[in-house]
Amino acid sequence: MTQILVDSLVYAAEIAIIAIGIALSYSVLRFANFAHVQFAVVGAYLSYTFFALLGWPVVASVILGAVATGGIAVATDRLVFARLRGISPDGKMIVSWGVALFLRAAVASVFGGGARVFPLQPAPLSFAGAYFTMQDVTVAAATLLAIGALHLLLYRTKAGTALRALAGNPDLARTRGIPAERMIALMWFVGGSYAGLGGTLFAMQTRLQPNMDLIMLLPVFSAVTIGGLDRVFGAALGALALSLAQNLLISVDLGSLLTGQPWSVPTQFRDFIAVGTMVLILLLRRRGATAQAR
Amino acid sequence: MIDFAIFAVTMIAIWSVLGISLHLQFGLTGLVNFGQVMPFAVGAYGAGFAAAHGLPIAAGIAIGALLTPLLGLLVIQPAGRLAQDYWALVTLGAGEIFRLTMLNVPAIAGGVEGTTVYRIADRSLAMLLALALLGAAALLARRIGRSPLGRILRVLREDETLGATLGRNPFALHRLVTVVSWTLAGLAGVLYAHVVGYLSPGAFTVGETFLIWTAVVLGGPASLPGVVLGTAVVELTAVSTRFVAQWSHLPFELTANLRLGTFGLVLVLVFLFRPDGLLREAKARSDADRR
Amino acid sequence: MLIAADIALSYGELHALRGVSIAAEPGRILGLVGPNGSGKSTLLNVLAGLQRPDNGNVTLDGRTIPPGLPHVAAQHGIGRTFQVPRLARRLTVLQNMLVGAPPPPGESLWHLLFRPRQVRRHERALHAAAMAMLHRIGLAHQADDYADALSGGQQKLLSMGMLLMGAPRALLLDEPAAGVNPALIARQIDLLRAVRAEGRIVVLVEHNMEMVADLCDRVVVLDAGEVIASGTPAEIRADHRVMRSYLGEPA
Numbered sequence: 001m002t003q004i005l006v007d008s009l010v011y012a013a014e015i016a017i018i019a020i021g022i023a024l025s026y027s028v029l030r031f032a033n034f035a036h037v038q039f040a041v042v043g044a045y046l047s048y049t050f051f052a053l054l055g056w057p058v059v060a061s062v063i064l065g066a067v068a069t070g071g072i073a074v075a076t077d078r079l080v081f082a083r084l085r086g087i088s089p090d091g092k093m094i095v096s097w098g099v100a101l102f103l104r105a106a107v108a109s110v111f112g113g114g115a116r117v118f119p120l121q122p123a124p125l126s127f128a129g130a131y132f133t134m135q136d137v138t139v140a141a142a143t144l145l146a147i148g149a150l151h152l153l154l155y156r157t158k159a160g161t162a163l164r165a166l167a168g169n170p171d172l173a174r175t176r177g178i179p180a181e182r183m184i185a186l187m188w189f190v191g192g193s194y195a196g197l198g199g200t201l202f203a204m205q206t207r208l209q210p211n212m213d214l215i216m217l218l219p220v221f222s223a224v225t226i227g228g229l230d231r232v233f234g235a236a237l238g239a240l241a242l243s244l245a246q247n248l249l250i251s252v253d254l255g256s257l258l259t260g261q262p263w264s265v266p267t268q269f270r271d272f273i274a275v276g277t278m279v280l281i282l283l284l285r286r287r288g289a290t291a292q293a294r
Numbered sequence: 295m296i297d298f299a300i301f302a303v304t305m306i307a308i309w310s311v312l313g314i315s316l317h318l319q320f321g322l323t324g325l326v327n328f329g330q331v332m333p334f335a336v337g338a339y340g341a342g343f344a345a346a347h348g349l350p351i352a353a354g355i356a357i358g359a360l361l362t363p364l365l366g367l368l369v370i371q372p373a374g375r376l377a378q379d380y381w382a383l384v385t386l387g388a389g390e391i392f393r394l395t396m397l398n399v400p401a402i403a404g405g406v407e408g409t410t411v412y413r414i415a416d417r418s419l420a421m422l423l424a425l426a427l428l429g430a431a432a433l434l435a436r437r438i439g440r441s442p443l444g445r446i447l448r449v450l451r452e453d454e455t456l457g458a459t460l461g462r463n464p465f466a467l468h469r470l471v472t473v474v475s476w477t478l479a480g481l482a483g484v485l486y487a488h489v490v491g492y493l494s495p496g497a498f499t500v501g502e503t504f505l506i507w508t509a510v511v512l513g514g515p516a517s518l519p520g521v522v523l524g525t526a527v528v529e530l531t532a533v534s535t536r537f538v539a540q541w542s543h544l545p546f547e548l549t550a551n552l553r554l555g556t557f558g559l560v561l562v563l564v565f566l567f568r569p570d571g572l573l574r575e576a577k578a579r580s581d582a583d584r585r
Numbered sequence: 586m587l588i589a590a591d592i593a594l595s596y597g598e599l600h601a602l603r604g605v606s607i608a609a610e611p612g613r614i615l616g617l618v619g620p621n622g623s624g625k626s627t628l629l630n631v632l633a634g635l636q637r638p639d640n641g642n643v644t645l646d647g648r649t650i651p652p653g654l655p656h657v658a659a660q661h662g663i664g665r666t667f668q669v670p671r672l673a674r675r676l677t678v679l680q681n682m683l684v685g686a687p688p689p690p691g692e693s694l695w696h697l698l699f700r701p702r703q704v705r706r707h708e709r710a711l712h713a714a715a716m717a718m719l720h721r722i723g724l725a726h727q728a729d730d731y732a733d734a735l736s737g738g739q740q741k742l743l744s745m746g747m748l749l750m751g752a753p754r755a756l757l758l759d760e761p762a763a764g765v766n767p768a769l770i771a772r773q774i775d776l777l778r779a780v781r782a783e784g785r786i787v788v789l790v791e792h793n794m795e796m797v798a799d800l801c802d803r804v805v806v807l808d809a810g811e812v813i814a815s816g817t818p819a820e821i822r823a824d825h826r827v828m829r830s831y832l833g834e835p836a
Contacts (some may be wrong), residue, residue, distance in 0.1 A: 032379045080562055089564060090326045093382055096513060097328075097504055098561025105555030113547055214500060218390055221383055229379060268398045275387035282380055437698070442683070442691030442708065445676070449684050452673040459633060459671070460684055460751065461659035462692075470694060578680055581727050 002130040004251050010136045013143035014205060016239035017198035018216060019189035019223040020150065020232050027230035028187050029085075031092035034180060035076065035099035036195055037213040037220055043069035043196020044136040044203035045107050045214070052119055066196040073192020082181070100213065108210035116208040128251040139201045146194060147236055154232070167230070213233050219246075222274040226281050246273045300417050304489055306529045311431045311482035312506050313513070313521040318435055318475040321515035321575075322444055325468060326382045329369070329389025330506050333362045333476040335498035337483025339396060342403035342493040345411040349541035354411075355484050362480025363473040365392075370472050389503060397495040399432030412489025420489045427485055428522075429444065431478050435518055438474070445578075447471065501554070505532065508557040511564050514571025523572060528557065586610055587663070587755045587786045592631055592641035601627045602638070602810045607788075609755065614787040616779060616801030616818070618726040618794075623807040625790045626668065629757045632788070634658030645755060662754030666761065670744040674733040678724055678743060681732050682715035685747030715750065722746040723772055738765035745776060755786035762793040774800060798822070 022036045047065030050056045056064075076099055084092060122135035155159035159235060163183050165173040174180050209215075222247025223242045227234025250270065265273075313335055319325040340358025344351065368389040370381075396402060403409040414420040438444050447467060450457045454464045487493055505528060513524020531553060539549040564571060587609040594602045602624045609615040617625050630636040637653030644650065649657050672681055673706055675784070689711055690696040691704040719725040722742050727735065735743060741761050750758055758777075762770045777800055780787060791797050797804060798818040806814040806827050814824050821827055 026379075032382065045386075078567070083566055087565070087569065089379060090324070090382075091569070093326060093379070094507060095562055095565045097507065098558045101504060101558030102555050102562065103558075104560060105551045105553075108551040109548055109555065113551070149316070217500075218387060222387075225380070225383060266398065268394070271394055272391060275391050278387060279384060282384065392775050414614045440696070441704070442689050442711075443694060443697060443698050445680055446684055446688070448676055448680075449673040452675060453671050455635070455655070456671040456673065457684075458655035459635070459659055459665055460747070461656050462688060474694065575675070577729070577731075578677060 004244075004247045006127075006130040006132050006136070008207070008240070008247045010132065011128065011247070012236075012240040013140045013167050014198060014202045015216070015219050015223050015243065016236040017143045017146055017194050017201070019142065019227070019235035019239050020147065021194045021198075022220065022224045023227065023230060023232045023235040024150075024187055025233060026224070027221035028163065028170075028184060029092070030230075031089040032221070034093060034217075035096040035103065036191065037217050038100040038103040039069055039073055039192050039195035040199025040202065040216060041107060041210065041213050042072060042103055042199070043193075044199035044208055045111055045202040046196065048116065048118060048203065048208055050114075058120070062200050065200055066193040069196025070189040070191075070193030073188040073195070076192075077185065077188045083186075083217070084212070104210050104213060111210065113210055118204045118208070119224075120204060121136065135204060139205065142201060146197060146228055147233070150194075150232070153190070159168050161292065163187060179187065218271045218274045222278040223276045242274060242277055243249045245277055246270050249273055252265045297417065299456050300421050301431065302530060302533050304417070304421040304424045304514045305533055306490065306526050307421070308482050308486050309506065309509065309524040309529045309585075310352040310428050310522045311398050312479050313510050313525040314431045314435045314518070315475040315479040315482070316506055317511045317515060317518060317521045318438065318471055318478075320510065321517070321521070322439060323447045323468065324454075324557045325471065327385045328382045328500075328503060329385035329387070329392075330479065331500070331502040332369075332385070332389035333366060333479035334486065334502070335389070335396070336362045336365055336390055337480030338487040338493055338498070339483075340480070341411050341484050341487035342409045343486075346403045350566075351412055351488070351524050352489075355481075358480050358484040359477060362476045362483075366472040366476035367469060370468060386503075387500075390500065391494045396498075396500075403486065403493060408492060408494030410492050411487045414488050418501040423552055424485060424489065427481060431482075432518060432522070434474070434478070437548070439518060440578075492559060505529075508561050510571075512560055514573040514575070516575035517571065517573040520571050520573030530555070586646060587632070587788070588644045589628065590644070591640050592628065592638045592643075594627060594636065594640075599721045600810050602631070605641075605807070605810070605812055607805050607812070609786045609788050610802075611754075611786050612781055612784040612802050613802040614781055614789055616797045616804040617788055617790045618792070618797060618804060618821075619807035622809075624810040626759055627764060627808055627810075629665055629759055629788070629790060632658070632755075633663055635665075637822060646835065659751070659753070662759065663747045664751050664753035664755070665757040666741070666744045666748055666759055666822045668759045668763065669768075670737075670740040672732040672740060672744060672747075674731065676732060677729050678732055679712075679715055679719065679728040679746055681743060682718060682750055683711055685750030686711055686714065687751060718746050718750055722749075722776065738769040741765055742769060742772065745773065749780070751775070753785070755788070757790075759790050760792060760835055761789070762791055762796050768806070769797065773836065829834065 018037065018040050022033060025033045025036065043065050045070050049062050050061035051058055080095060080099060081092065084095060094227055103127055105164065120135065122133035124131065125137070126131055138154070162178045165178055166180055166183050170180070172259050203212065219242060223239035224235045226241055227236070227238030250265050250267055253264050255261045315333065316327065316330050320325050337358035340361055341354035344354030352499065369385060370520060397406055400407070446457065446462055450464050450467060457464050494550065509524040509528035510521050512527060514520025514524070535549050535553050536546065539546040542549070589605065589607050592602050592605045605624070605628060607615065619625055619630065627636065631638045633659060634650065634653055634655040636818065642649055642652070645661055645663060648661065650661050650663065655765060664768070689707045690700065691708060696704050716728065719728055722745065724739060724743060724746065732740065732743060745758070745761060761773050775789060789797070789801060801818055803815065804818050804821045805812055806821060814821060814827050
């Protein structure tokens, strides 16, 4: 049982840090940014380059990878999304896929399609009967730190207040003199660098592949949906809820409970649980929702 | 060369049916289906299931043609009255779930190994069948697009609440469009299976969905000729990658990645510089022939 | 008779409507006035099924209208226009008029494929009716323009015309005169007089007091989600509470 909790916590940490960026950008720009998950892949490859290819220290490589990804996110906004502020959310979603395809192709062209592994040998640890590694602890700690820092940024700084005002009521915020475009750039930078960090952590835990966005896509968007698309910290809680649901369902021996034959959900069905939870939440939420006239 | 031309025309025709399916959903009605590959896969796996279980070809066609609209209704049920963001997420998730099921449940049609399907040996016949299906799909889409039904679907695309205050149930119309367009895509899938002769889950990924999206956005989502034009351009690029790789002496993998990147770039550039696509929606004129 | 009985609706702490009751009679125009945020548009939304009230119900000629289903309310004969006109902007003016009518057979796939002649016949009649209505509202010369290309006032006329195409029993109009030039307002007034003469129910939300005084048979005043006065336009003008609520002084 402790093992399940530990595993869930670590997996939730990897997902959460990417998910909160999607919620952040949704809350300000009102569209689901599918390129965000690709930012995570780009960040992972950048960190890998600094660390494994250039031989820089691991912490510096990860931080630089994250910061560079933030820069790429801001540049993406300037080049593409800033010119499309006025189009429908559907249009922006489709464009974000275009950006994602382009970034994936760029990564695959430079690094090739094969899988790579971060050359790390984390120390094994155990606690209360659960086994994990030093890396798991680092991942969880980094995510908690990042979430804490974002909370401070949003609720304790002037920029954060401005960003929240922009998310709550963009028209009012603009008339009150909030520099919307600068705040939006800040949002892209924070979201992009968090994605870069999350992607690096994810790749350290598994491996590095140009199409790892497809592995992260469903759990990440499921976590954001569970938390409520525009709730930044809801996304983190959503990641935790999803991760617990996945690990519990996979580890419980359903067969013995129902038929007497031992059987549990195979691990390949993790994504089924992700999509299933998402659909379930949407169905529940629909009950309360009625057509709202603008 | 002739063989390649026949193959290319066959593929363009099949994928154009998928494009027309997306034209009905997105171009006319405004539904953002990010799992467009799913009805195609369901149709193909109808044929695959029949082949893997020794059933006649007709059974495969029937399974594909019937299961696709049913699954479509199942998928839009939760997405039904929600915002488009959620609709996109649910269809994306559903498409992936279907692929993962085919991958992880070998009993249906061979799992990751895939399955062989009866392959139409006469390639000209295959091409004629594909063109016939394309013709039928185009006629149906044209009939709908130029009718009062197409008119009210466009109203939903522009403003769903307006449609509702005019006494139309948007959800019922969405269901109708889903059934029609998914059935078309399912039939394209059945034919695809018999043209290619081999199915595996790797042929039905999110990547395929965005191939269709790129084609439709490039050609013009709201224009029927535009959709076919866009599909022809994109699919011709897709099937000729190997030749481009040979000719340019670049590695095949790199060429494929460059192609993917180009498609991504095309999606972005069209939105930036030609948001209606190459061909615009024709304006309905009051003095036009009203057949 | 269109009756809203004891309608309450709140967003968390904010009470948009509390215990509002109104009754609109056929062949009469009921004015609905009040300061911004007093709940007028919310009340129209509830009547048209666009918002589900927390309490209360809506009946039209004795039949209860199920709450929160706009298409059902419309099918029962309740039609609504909006402050910012809702139009299919990338469709032509004529096409917008055509969808204003009740669903023709050509909106059914079955009829399209197997009853094409019936569809064609119905379409021809519909086109004639729509053109006639366009002549009546004075937009016939722009039938083939995109709705988006019309001026704001013309867009409001167009949405009134769409509403009339559906021949609803009750018309709910949300500030038809706001931002519209006097010539077009005069055209709207003529149209509404004609509608009243046909014995239909009209609820008119309007800030233009001249238009209200000119057209309305009765006026209901809303303030902070409550009915604070009702009567003939003359009585309302004489009512000090109303004037104060408009001028923003404490009542």
